[in-house]
Amino acid sequence: MKIYLLNLILLFGFTSGLGAQDNSTPAYPEENLTLSEVTAHIKFLASDELKGRGTGTPENDVAARYIAEQFRANGLKSPEGATDYFQSVALERRSPAFEAQLTLFSDTLKNEIDMVLLSGDAATVEAPVVYLGYGWQDSESGHDDYAGKDVTGKIVLAKLGMPGRRFGPSAFSASSTKREFAAKNGAVALIELYKGQFPWRGLVGFLSRDRLSIVEASDDSSGGQGIAHFLVNDPDSMYAAKADSVESSSAFLTTSGRPVESVSSRNVVGLIQGSDPEYRDEYVLLMAHYDHLGVRPSRNQADADSIFNGARDNGMGTVALISAAKALGAHPPKRSVLFLAVTGEEVGLLGSRYYVDNPIIPLNQIIFGLNTDTGGVDDSSVVTVVGLERTTAGEAIMAGCARYGLEAIPDPVPDQNLFNRSDNVAFVRKGVPAPTFSPGFREWGPGITNYYHRPQDEADENFNYGYLLNFSKAYAHAARLIADMEVRPLWREGDEYEAAAKELYGME
Numbered sequence: 308m309k310i311y312l313l314n315l316i317l318l319f320g321f322t323s324g325l326g327a328q329d330n331s332t333p334a335y336p337e338e339n340l341t342l343s344e345v346t347a348h349i350k351f352l353a354s355d356e357l358k359g360r361g362t363g364t365p366e367n368d369v370a371a372r373y374i375a376e377q378f379r380a381n382g383l384k385s386p387e388g389a390t391d392y393f394q395s396v397a398l399e400r401r402s403p404a405f406e407a408q409l410t411l412f413s414d415t416l417k418n419e420i421d422m423v424l425l426s427g428d429a430a431t432v433e434a435p436v437v438y439l440g441y442g443w444q445d446s447e448s449g450h451d452d453y454a455g456k457d458v459t460g461k462i463v464l465a466k467l468g469m470p471g472r473r474f475g476p477s478a479f480s481a482s483s484t485k486r487e488f489a490a491k492n493g494a495v496a497l498i499e500l501y502k503g504q505f506p507w508r509g510l511v512g513f514l515s516r517d518r519l520s521i522v523e524a525s526d527d528s529s530g531g532q533g534i535a536h537f538l539v540n541d542p543d544s545m546y547a548a549k550a551d552s553v554e555s556s557s558a559f560l561t562t563s564g565r566p567v568e569s570v571s572s573r574n575v576v577g578l579i580q581g582s583d584p585e586y587r588d589e590y591v592l593l594m595a596h597y598d599h600l601g602v603r604p605s606r607n608q609a610d611a612d613s614i615f616n617g618a619r620d621n622g623m624g625t626v627a628l629i630s631a632a633k634a635l636g637a638h639p640p641k642r643s644v645l646f647l648a649v650t651g652e653e654v655g656l657l658g659s660r661y662y663v664d665n666p667i668i669p670l671n672q673i674i675f676g677l678n679t680d681t682g683g684v685d686d687s688s689v690v691t692v693v694g695l696e697r698t699t700a701g702e703a704i705m706a707g708c709a710r711y712g713l714e715a716i717p718d719p720v721p722d723q724n725l726f727n728r729s730d731n732v733a734f735v736r737k738g739v740p741a742p743t744f745s746p747g748f749r750e751w752g753p754g755i756t757n758y759y760h761r762p763q764d765e766a767d768e769n770f771n772y773g774y775l776l777n778f779s780k781a782y783a784h785a786a787r788l789i790a791d792m793e794v795r796p797l798w799r800e801g802d803e804y805e806a807a808a809k810e811l812y813g814m815e
């Protein structure tokens with residue numbers, strides 16, 4: 308009853324602005340989106356012919372082309388700074404080492420068994436080892452493990468992580484910076500010691516396979532990547548203890564290096580200019596990643612299929628994005644809208660990070676972002692908005708969903724840390740309020756686990772096309788309501804990203 312009343316109020320409140328209308332005239336173009344068009348989009352994007360849209364594959368390019376041509380067909384502009392709707396994202400692929408061996412404290416360690424070569428060119432080195440704790444330098448806090456140590460021509464040995472961050476993903480994120488420190492200080496190799504929560508075998512499997520990364524455009528273009536960088540399993544801190552007690556020791560290493568090759572992929576960018584001259588310099592970002600996992604052997608031996616079609620992840624979000632482009636293009640809201648289909652999400656959120664580092668529309672003009680991404684649908688009566696309660700756009704998002712009979716609910720599994728696990732995170736770290744609009748789930752149930760990152764995630768008879776249509780309408784309408792808000796949406800007071808927003812937008 309309460310929901311019914313709310314619907315009625317919202318319907319009245321939000322359609323009255325468009326003037327006289329009758330029941331046969333849809334109030335907004337999103338009403339006209341059809342089951343056949345969203346079905347056609349998802350059938351194409353999740354087809355076997357597109358081979359799972361793996362980043363850097365020709366089929367990933369075909370998907371990008373499809374999205375760009377949908378943008379064109381719906382009257383979106385290609386912004387200055389993009390080339391006919393494309394922003395190229397320069398990537399590099401690091402393949403596994405053919406050969407790598409390391410002798411440390413007289414132990415001969417085998418590659419991908421006792422240790423793993425993370426990066427580096429071919430090398431054969433015998434050099435003294437210098438143990439540096441974390442091997443970390445931070446001018447702000449004054450922490451400097453290199454102080455008073457000469458590591459020129461030597462091998463730096465260090466614990467994985469950094470002060471205060473010994474475990475978890477952030478320990479790994481410090482790794483490439485530590486390699487730079489080692490290279491800048493003249494070291495010939497960096498060995499990190501692993502004592503962590505993730506099982507070593509699984510970690511090695513992950514770290515030793517093909518890996519894509521953004522080509523860093525820093526002055527030191529190598530970013531220290533030329534030096535050999537090893538991760539050694541040290542569950543009992545045996546090597547850390549030896550390093551502390553042994554007066555001097557040298558290590559021997561020989562490696563074929565990890566071959567690096569250039570890979571290109573593209574973000575797809577389109578613009579709709581806002582209808583109100585007073586608001587149109589402000590942009591609402593709509594974003595979905597269009598890449599998926601490509602073709603690979605399934606973890607489950609029983610799966611004969613090796614194509615990870617990615618119908619739900621993130622074919623659904625991509626279709627919602629294309630649908631919003633059509634609906635908002637046909638009747639633009641007050642503010643301008645930036646459409647961004649990003650690549651490289653599944654291999655490390657690369658496309659969104661690239662955009663944030665190379666923005667086409669400056670970040671301080673992007674007042675809000677509505678990302679859409681998913682693992683599946685577990686409850687087709689709701690839309691799960693990760694971050695719903697964190698911004699003042701929450702009501703607009705709820706109203707956009709309610710119009711199509713969907714209830715917008717907040718993240719039911721905050722312990723999964725979903726807010727920081729999709730492309731929105733690149734933007735929120737800079738301060739842009741940017742939740743993720745996801746197909747419905749109240750728990751991480753079978754509607755997700757049966758499909759998430761599995762070959763079964765296909766646009767077949769198990770796929771809910773009707774929900775895709777409703778979801779796409781709701782996404783477009785929520786975006787419209789946000790882009791039409793009188794007062795721009797902000798983070799709720801006290802949010803962890805509020806300070807970043809104040810800095811980005813120059814607000815007091």
Ligand SMILES: [Zn+2]
Binds near residue numbers: 652681
């Ligand atoms: Zn995804």
